[in-house]
Amino acid sequence: MKVLVADDSGTMRKIILRNLQALGVTCVTEAADGAEAVAMFKPGEFQLVLTDWNMPNKSGPDVVREIRAQDPGVPIVMVTTEAEKSRVLQAIQAGVSDYLIKPFTSETLRQKLEKLCGAVMHA
Amino acid sequence: MKAEHINPFLVAMISVFDTMLGCKLTRGNPYLKNAVQPEHEISGVIGLSGKAKGVVVLSLCREAALSATEAMLGERPTELSAEVSDAIGELTNIVAGNAKAKLEYLNLSVSLPTVVVGKWHTIEFPKSVVPICIPFDCVWGAVAMMVGLVEQASPAEISQATGLVLQPTPAPRG
Numbered sequence: 552m553k554v555l556v557a558d559d560s561g562t563m564r565k566i567i568l569r570n571l572q573a574l575g576v577t578c579v580t581e582a583a584d585g586a587e588a589v590a591m592f593k594p595g596e597f598q599l600v601l602t603d604w605n606m607p608n609k610s611g612p613d614v615v616r617e618i619r620a621q622d623p624g625v626p627i628v629m630v631t632t633e634a635e636k637s638r639v640l641q642a643i644q645a646g647v648s649d650y651l652i653k654p655f656t657s658e659t660l661r662q663k664l665e666k667l668c669g670a671v672m673h674a
Numbered sequence: 675m676k677a678e679h680i681n682p683f684l685v686a687m688i689s690v691f692d693t694m695l696g697c698k699l700t701r702g703n704p705y706l707k708n709a710v711q712p713e714h715e716i717s718g719v720i721g722l723s724g725k726a727k728g729v730v731v732l733s734l735c736r737e738a739a740l741s742a743t744e745a746m747l748g749e750r751p752t753e754l755s756a757e758v759s760d761a762i763g764e765l766t767n768i769v770a771g772n773a774k775a776k777l778e779y780l781n782l783s784v785s786l787p788t789v790v791v792g793k794w795h796t797i798e799f800p801k802s803v804v805p806i807c808i809p810f811d812c813v814w815g816a817v818a819m820m821v822g823l824v825e826q827a828s829p830a831e832i833s834q835a836t837g838l839v840l841q842p843t844p845a846p847r848g
Binding site: 562605631 | 760763
């Protein structure tokens with residue numbers, strides 16, 4: 552299973568990476584901003600995308616829209632501090648599959664991943 | 675600065691330190707902060723805009739910053755490095771984001787965090803804002819949060835109060 556992680560904070564990318572490794576996911580590509588995430592994404596290459604909302608160059612919702620236009624089926628999770636209902640609605644309209652509010656626990660991330668790509672994770 | 679504005683930041687600070695860092699904070703007495711000098715050696719700064727504008731600052735002593743980074747990354751840095759700055763910026767972002775979710779009626783947006791390192795550094799708040807400082811203590815040492823937030827009237831609210839109809843500034847020709 553290959554995962555694309557987009558977050559402008561290296562600290563948050565490391566936290567996500569550590570959590571993914573604990574779940575047995577070792578193939579992770581990191582993007583340091585929204586534009587980099589869109590440039591790195593290739594349809595069919597990734598089985599999951601985790602993206603932040605507030606990033607330089609391209610925001611999370613724009614990343615979701617652009618990736619979704621290329622690959623309608625890939626699960627995309629917005630991992631963000633933007634917890635207001637209006638923001639969640641905005642993310643859903645952009646095309647996210649799920650939403651994870653920072654700070655999150657390892658267990659919450661595990662549950663989201665099991666729900667979205669359990670079959671791929673256990674393959 | 676209204677109490678209803680400061681409380682979400684206070685709650686978010688205690689909650690994020692507990693759940694994310696496993697660190698219990700003990701709150702001191704809040705006070706108005708007239709000088710713009712943060713309390714400690716490293717400060718994460720985030721601007722807020724929307725129906726209110728302001729700044730939130732998370733300021734940590736060296737030991738607290740190193741220990742918070744260790745709790746986030748699993749490795750202890752030896753100095754206030756770029757890695758520590760990034761961790762404190764993200765921590766400030768998470769505290770501000772959690773607080774603004776409780777202030778949804780203000781429709782706040784947060785800026786990307788910036789981090790200032792060094793003793794006696796200063797941070798400018800908007801002129802109309804007198805920030806409130808909340809000191810905290812924990813096993814790692816002293817931490818403080820400063821919040822300055824002031825509500826802004828929308829053009830529609832100004833029109834309603836004054837009877838004036840505000841027109842957008844025409845774009846320059848040419």
